[in-house]
Each structure stands twice: as C-alpha cells, then as structure tokens.
Amino acid sequence: MQNKNISVAVIKRLPRYYRYLGELLAHDVVRISSKELSEKMGVTASQIRQDLNNFGGFGQQGYGYQVEYLYTEIGKILGLDRKNRLIIIGAGNLGMALANSMSFEKRGFEFAGIFDVDPKVVGKNVRNHTVLHIDGLEQFLNENPVDIAALTVPKAQAPQLAALLVKCGVNAIWNFTPTDLNLPPHVVQENVHLTESLMRLSYKKRAAEEEA
Amino acid sequence: MQNKNISVAVIKRLPRYYRYLGELLAHDVVRISSKELSEKMGVTASQIRQDLNNFGGFGQQGYGYQVEYLYTEIGKILGLDRKNRLIIIGAGNLGMALANSMSFEKRGFEFAGIFDVDPKVVGKNVRNHTVLHIDGLEQFLNENPVDIAALTVPKAQAPQLAALLVKCGVNAIWNFTPTDLNLPPHVVQENVHLTESLMRLSYKKRAAEEEA
Numbered sequence: 001m002q003n004k005n006i007s008v009a010v011i012k013r014l015p016r017y018y019r020y021l022g023e024l025l026a027h028d029v030v031r032i033s034s035k036e037l038s039e040k041m042g043v044t045a046s047q048i049r050q051d052l053n054n055f056g057g058f059g060q061q062g063y064g065y066q067v068e069y070l071y072t073e074i075g076k077i078l079g080l081d082r083k084n085r086l087i088i089i090g091a092g093n094l095g096m097a098l099a100n101s102m103s104f105e106k107r108g109f110e111f112a113g114i115f116d117v118d119p120k121v122v123g124k125n126v127r128n129h130t131v132l133h134i135d136g137l138e139q140f141l142n143e144n145p146v147d148i149a150a151l152t153v154p155k156a157q158a159p160q161l162a163a164l165l166v167k168c169g170v171n172a173i174w175n176f177t178p179t180d181l182n183l184p185p186h187v188v189q190e191n192v193h194l195t196e197s198l199m200r201l202s203y204k205k206r207a208a209e210e211e212a
Numbered sequence: 213m214q215n216k217n218i219s220v221a222v223i224k225r226l227p228r229y230y231r232y233l234g235e236l237l238a239h240d241v242v243r244i245s246s247k248e249l250s251e252k253m254g255v256t257a258s259q260i261r262q263d264l265n266n267f268g269g270f271g272q273q274g275y276g277y278q279v280e281y282l283y284t285e286i287g288k289i290l291g292l293d294r295k296n297r298l299i300i301i302g303a304g305n306l307g308m309a310l311a312n313s314m315s316f317e318k319r320g321f322e323f324a325g326i327f328d329v330d331p332k333v334v335g336k337n338v339r340n341h342t343v344l345h346i347d348g349l350e351q352f353l354n355e356n357p358v359d360i361a362a363l364t365v366p367k368a369q370a371p372q373l374a375a376l377l378v379k380c381g382v383n384a385i386w387n388f389t390p391t392d393l394n395l396p397p398h399v400v401q402e403n404v405h406l407t408e409s410l411m412r413l414s415y416k417k418r419a420a421e422e423e424a
Contacts, residue, residue, distance in 0.1 A: 011412075011415060012412065014411070014415070015405070015407070015408035015409075015411040015412060016405075016408060018411065019390070019405075019407075019408065041392075042392070077415065077418075078411045078412075078414055078415045078418070079414040079415055079417060079418030080411065080414060082418070084414055084417075092309065092312075093305050093306070093308045093309030093312055094305070094306070094309040096305040096309075097304065097305030097306040097308075097309055098406075100304075100305055101406070101407075103390060103406075103407050104406075104407060104410060107407060107410070107411065109410060109414075147417065148410075148413060148414070148417070171417060171420070171421075172413055172414075172416070172417040174409070174410060174413050178231070178315055180253075180254070186420060186424065188413065188416035188417050188420050189413075190409055190410070190412050190413035190416065192404070192406065192409055193227070193228075193231075194310075194313070194315075194316075194404065195227070195231075195313075195315050195316060195319060196227035196228060196231065197227075197386070197402055197404055198316060198319070198321060198360075198386060198402070199226070199227040199230065199290045199292065199319065200223075200224065200227060200290075200402050201360060201384055201386050201400065201401070201402035202290055202291040202292060202296055202321075202360070202384075203223060203226070203289065203290045203291055204384070204400035204401075204402065205291060205296075205359065205360070205383060205384040205400050206289075206290070206291030206294070208383070208398065208400050209383075212398065
C-alpha cells in the first residue's frame with residue numbers, strides 16, 4: 001500500500017472513515033455506496049469518492065465500496081495493523097481517563113504502563129497496572145520499549161519529560177500539555193490542546209449568534 | 213470587529229496565536245515582529261503576516277505587532293470577552309479532569325455544574341460543586357442557563373443527552389463521545405475524538421519510519 005500521493009487533508013479524514021467503516025462492519029454490512037455513506041457521514045458523495053478512491057476497493061459503478069477491504073486497508077495506512085504499546089506519563093484525572101479507556105485497545109493500542117510523581121497516586125492500580133514512580137521511567141523503557149507516550153503532566157514539566165522519553169527511544173508523543181514540544185525531526189507528535197478546542201467552540205457559538 | 217472575510221483556516225489557527233500572545237503578555241512583551249513570532253511558533257513569518265493582518269494592530273514596517281491589542285482583538289473574535297458558563301455531563305475521569313482544569317477559567321469559562329447517573333459519584337465535591345444527578349439537569353438548566361455543555365458520557369447515551377441539552381436551551385456542545393451528534397442547525401459543536409487523534413499519531417509514526 002503506497003501513500004506517497006495521498007494528501008495531508010485526506011489523511012486527516014481517514015480516522016473518521018475508519019470509525020464509520022468499523023461501525024458498518026460491526027453491523028455486518030458488506031458493501032456501501034458513496035451516496036449511502038455520504039448520508040451517514042454528512043459529507044458529499046463526491047468528497048467520499050475522491051477520498052476513498054485513493055485506496056481502491058471500488059468495484060464497478062453501482063456496486064459500492066467493499067466495507068471490510070477498505071476498513072483493513074485504511075487500518076494499514078494508519079499503522080493499526082502493528083502492535084502499538086502506549087504508556088501514560090501523568091496519572092491525574094486525564095491520565096486515568098486515558099488508562100481506563102477501552103476504546104484504544106479495540107484499535108490495537110496496548111496500555112503498557114502509567115507513571116507519576118505524586119506519592120498519593122504511585123502504587124494505585126489501574127487496569128492491571130500499578131502506577132509507577134517517574135524515577136523508574138528510564139529503566140522501565142530500557143527493559144520495555146514502547147511506541148507511544150501520552151503526556152498529561154503540568155506544562156512546566158512537559159519539556160524535560162519529553163526529552164527523557166526521546167532519549168529512551170520513544171518516537172511518538174501524544175501531547176496533552178498546553179504547550180508545543182520542541183522535538184527532534186525523527187520524533188512525531190500529535191497535540192490535544194483542550195483549551196484551544198474550547199476556544200474554537202466559543203468562536204463558533206459567537207459567530208452563530210451574530211448570524212442569527 | 214468584522215470577521216466576515218476571515219477564512220476558516222485562519223480561525224482554526226487563532227487559538228494558537230492567542231496562546232502565544234498571552235504568554236508574551238505575561239512576560240510583559242509590548243511588541244513583537246513577525247520574524248520573532250515565527251521563530252517562537254515554528255511557522256513562516258509570511259504566514260503570520262497574512263493571518264494577523266486580518267486583525268490590524270500592525271504599525272509601520274519594522275515596528276512589529278502590538279501584543280496586547282492583538283491579544284484583546286483575537287479574544288473578542290473567539291468570544292472570550294463574554295461570560296461562558298459551562299457544565300459537564302459525565303463525572304467519570306474525563307469529566308473530572310475537565311472540572312479540575314484551571315486553564316479554562318483563565319480564559320473566562322466558568323465551571324457551573326457537573327452531572328452523572330452513577331450513585332458512586334453523585335454527591336461528590338469537585339471545585340466547590342457537588343456532582344448532581346442527571347435527573348435534575350432539566351430543572352437546573354431552567355433555573356441556571358448555561359452557554360456550553362461538555363459531553364463526556366458513554367457513546368450510547370450521547371444522542372439522548374445532547375437532545376435534552378438542546379431542548380433546555382444549550383446551543384454549544386463540546387463533544388468528547390466517539391460519535392458525531394446530529395444537532396439542529398442553530399446548535400454548534402466541537403468534537404474531541406481522542407481515538408481519532410491517537411490514530412493520526414500512529415499514522416505519522418508509520419510514515420516517519422517508512423521515510424527513515
């Protein structure tokens with residue numbers, strides 16, 4: 001599966017297609033037309049055809065997409081066919097929410113450990129994992145390489161912890177801290193800036209009220 | 213302040229500008245050039261000039277942006293100059309993480325209540341608010357109108373709770389459930405689909421490994 005020519009915009013939309021295709025598969029849907037899928041997803045049929053024709057799985061006109069084939073191929077593009085071991089740095093409410101989320105495991109992400117500095121949470125049990133002290137992180141990573149680290153610590157601690165993770169071979173950081181991490185080029189990051197998301201909602205609300 | 217001609221792409225980037233301008237302001241920076249700001253933010257100076265010239269605040273060449281003016285104007289565009297009362301539906305780990313986040317209040321969002329169905333959490337105290345039973349939501353909203361509701365409940369409960377919120381006059385939903393809500397046109401939503409974010413990170417990691 002080549003993805004050299006797939007645009008960033010299409011890639012951004014893939015997880016949503018993957019989610020809808022997964023729901024269809026769970027309901028034993030074998031094929032779906034771009035028209036039906038467009039009604040479900042609230043995007044135009046022509047957008048769907050443009051996006052999904054990047055991945056094949058489109059039979060003759062009027063036949064529709066093969067749901068399982070497309071689901072599998074998009075999963076490969078997203079790297080979901082591999083084992084993705086994930087640790088969580090920060091066992092506050094947000095870190096605990098991530099640790100308790102079953103939905104990641106359905107996508108093949110394996111919860112491999114959780115770390116904190118707070119003596120009140122170190123030693124607690126979460127989904128068969130004990131919250132470990134951050135002082136043991138380096139040794140843990142030497143013995144148990146992981147693919148992804150979620151960072152849910154206060155902003156002030158984020159840069160040094162990100163540097164430690166990178167030093168220990170973690171090449172993908174899921175950054176929940178309200179700051180942009182300055183990482184080496186081989187390390188990828190995905191930011192979840194919740195306050196920015198809330199500001200976008202506030203903008204939409206204000207704009208909708210002015211239009212009304 | 214007119215925003216009719218500002219593109220969606222610029223609007224999406226505004227919260228990030230707002231964050232950086234707020235940090236500069238906190239460090240008593242009065243003016244900043246597009247070049248300096250571009251180095252901080254990791255985007256080109258020409259992108260910054262294109263984006264921020266939508267909002268004025270640009271003096272003569274070589275003078276730079278007036279930090280406080282731009283911060284205030286962007287805040288108005290984002291609706292942060294008004295009171296935004298926010299309730300949280302779902303007092304699991306994620307709902308509790310949102311309730312405990314001070315960073316929203318710095319942006320003028322007021323935490324106004326939190327609701328759940330679970331007898332184990334109803335009655336608990338969070339930042340001077342008692343977790344209330346969801347059965348009291350309708351009466352609460354009649355007596356205490358709110359601007360925004362964060363929805364952090366299981367996917368299966370999301371549609372009916374969203375409908376109840378809309379019925380009670382909530383016009384902005386911050387949706388953390390892994391589903392797209394079907395809302396009337398006057399209601400705005402902002403989705404935080406964490407599993408999709410994790411898939412995008414997984415994609416970036418796979419793509420980076422193939423390039424290496």
